[in-house]
Amino acid sequence: MKIATTILSFVLTSTILFNSLSVSFTYGYYYLDTSDFIERLCENKDKPEMQCNGKCHLKKVVENNTNDDKLPFKYVNFKEILLYVVEPTKYEFVNSSSIKVQxxxxxNLYAYSLAKAFDHPPQV
Incomplete structure (x- = not known):
């Protein structure tokens, strides 16, 4: 059971990391090996006059990654939301003369003098 949990957590962690770093990996691959990147991933190989040099694929990767971020922001008016009800506290004062004090x-017969403890150095 523990091994299955460990494997599942490793798979989920690696999936999340790869998803968040995929754009960085693509840019790294482009800057480290530009010629191979152009050969494998460039969409406009047959149109060299455009001189995109693989940037068309980079643009597509960035747009795919940022499409999720463009969702409309949902405004919530927090003044209208009732989170919990607070009941007013009631204080009752008690007359102190009616309480019997015992x-x-x-x-305490214990006494300790710190000065007596340091009168002589410790003996070996």
Missing amino acids: KINYN
């Missing part, structure tokens, strides 16, 4: 005497 006195307890406490004798």
Whole structure:
């Protein structure tokens, strides 16, 4: 059971990392090996007069990644949302003369003098 949980967490973590870093990997591949990138991924190989040099594919990758970010923002008016109800607290004051106070005497017979502990150096 623990091995399955570990494998599942590794797979999910690697999927999330690859998804978030895919654009970075594409740009890295473009800048490290531009000629191979153009040969494999350029969409306009038959039109060299456009001189896109693989930037057409880079633009497509960036647009695919940013399409999810362009969702409309949903405005929520927080003044209209009731999160919880607070009931007012009620305080009751008690007359102190009606409470009986019981006195307890406490004798502490313990005494410790710090000065006596350092009178002589420790002996070996």
